[in-house]
Amino acid sequence: MRTAQPRRGRRGAVSLPQTEARRRLASPTLAMLPRVSDGLSFLYIDIARVEQTDTGVCAVIETSAGGVQRTYLPTAALACVLLGPGTSITHRALSTLMRHxxxxxxxxxxxxxxxxxxxxxDRTTAWLERQARAWADPEARLxxxxxxxxxxxxxxxxxxxPLEVLRGIEGSRMKALYRTLAQxxxxxxxxxxxxPSSWGEQDPVNLALSAGSQALYGIAHAVIAHLGCSPALGFVHSGKQHSFVYDIxxxxxxxxxxxxxFSLAKSHDPESEVRRRLREDFRLYRRLPQIVRDVQWLLDPDQPDPQEAEEEPVRLVELWDPERGSVAGGVNHGDDVM
Incomplete structure (x- = not known):
């Protein structure tokens, strides 16, 4: 059985055979992720071109045979499209997604x-307003x-x-978790x-913890952006543009x-390994629906069904009044002062 031999490219450079990992990374992904509720779902796309045709928005993917494959997107049923590396989108396709x-x-x-x-x-600011009201009121923030x-x-x-007591309990729980996993x-x-100034000098577990946290921040930020909330208005964390991201x-x-x-304690490259493991099977993306529901419950625990809250009817812009709250916009209020 012949083994693959390195190929020599220009100027005698050696080109090694493509590994399985590289082959998988070079393969396009078009994955419908778990739904938050009926008609409200996330779609992840990478290594593709998203464009508008006469019949709809589609993801154009190059096949291994050199051809192209078009997969049409259910734009009316999508709440959020996540564009990964190697993806481009045309102006017309983006406009269609915005209209939907x-x-x-x-x-x-x-x-x-x-x-x-x-x-x-035309996205409602309902969740941003809930967040801002709770953040600005010390009792509600607590x-x-x-x-x-x-x-x-x-x-x-x-x-x-008191929050001081809760922080202490959280610290003790984390120490206990670290001790259990270390054993x-x-x-x-x-x-x-x-x-951060000595990133590469951390031991494998600490390095994996830091890299894994960065990955988790990306998922939390995507949900916050989708809901229209501010990543800066945190409730436990404060003082950073991503305070709410850290909270979630x-x-x-x-x-x-x-x-x-902790499972990567003996890894030679824990930083890359933890990111690869989190990418596999969309381990973090599968938590998107739960994160959406949790954020909605945190900001409005009395809402009977958080899954339906995102599907509020589109409202025209309103006007703020300190006594009446919101009043209708787009109308002439001249008669109100006559």
Missing amino acids: GTTVVCVGSGGVRCYGAVQPA DVAVRMYELRFQQEIERGT RHRLKPFKRNYD ADLYKAQTTIPLA
């Missing part, structure tokens, strides 16, 4: 980054922060518990150590990135 109320988010491979988002002009800790602890917290993987006592990502670290990081 679809948010378009530019992300890294497997969600390791969120670079920006384009939202439809309530949201407590609900975040309830999601982390998976238990109800007595109202009136499971037969590691010496572990200490979390994050130093912290809800899921104990179930996702932390166990994975």
Whole structure:
């Protein structure tokens, strides 16, 4: 059996055979992700051209045989399109998605980054307004922060518990989790150590924890952008443009990135490995529906069905009034002062 031999390219350079990993990374992906509710879903696309034809918006993918394959997108049923690396979109296609109320988010491979988002002009600001009102009111902000800790602890917290106490409980729980995972993987006592100025000098577990957190931030940011919330208005974190992103990502670290990081304690390249493992099978993207529901519950826990809240009817722009709240826009209010 003959083995593949390196090929010599220009100037005698050696070109090694393409590995399985590279082959998979070079393969286009068009994946419908789990739905938040009927008619409200996420679509991830990479290594494709999204364009508008006479019959609709489609993703154009080059096949291994040198041809092209067109897959038409269900634009009316899409809440959010996630464009990964190697993707381009035409002006006409983007305009059609905007008319159908679809948010378009530019992300890294497997969600390791969120670079920006384009939202439809007629998208309601309901969730942004809920977030801003809760953030600006100290009591309401505390309530949201407590609900975040309830999601982390998976238990109800007595109202009136100081945040200082909750931070202490969270710290103790994380130490216990680190200790348990270190024992499971037969590691010496572990200490979390994050130093951005000495990124490459971290031990494998700390390096994997840092890289995994960055990936989780990308997914959380994509959801926040889709809902129209501000990534800067955090409830536990404060002072950074991504404070709310950190708030949401912290809800899921104990179930996702932390166990994975400890499993890579003997990896020679934990930073790349953790990103690859998180990309596989859309491990983080599959949490998108749950993250959407959790954010909606955090901002409005009394809402009976958060899944239906995103499908509010389109409203015309309203006018703010300090006494009456919102009043109708697009009308002449001259008679009101006569």
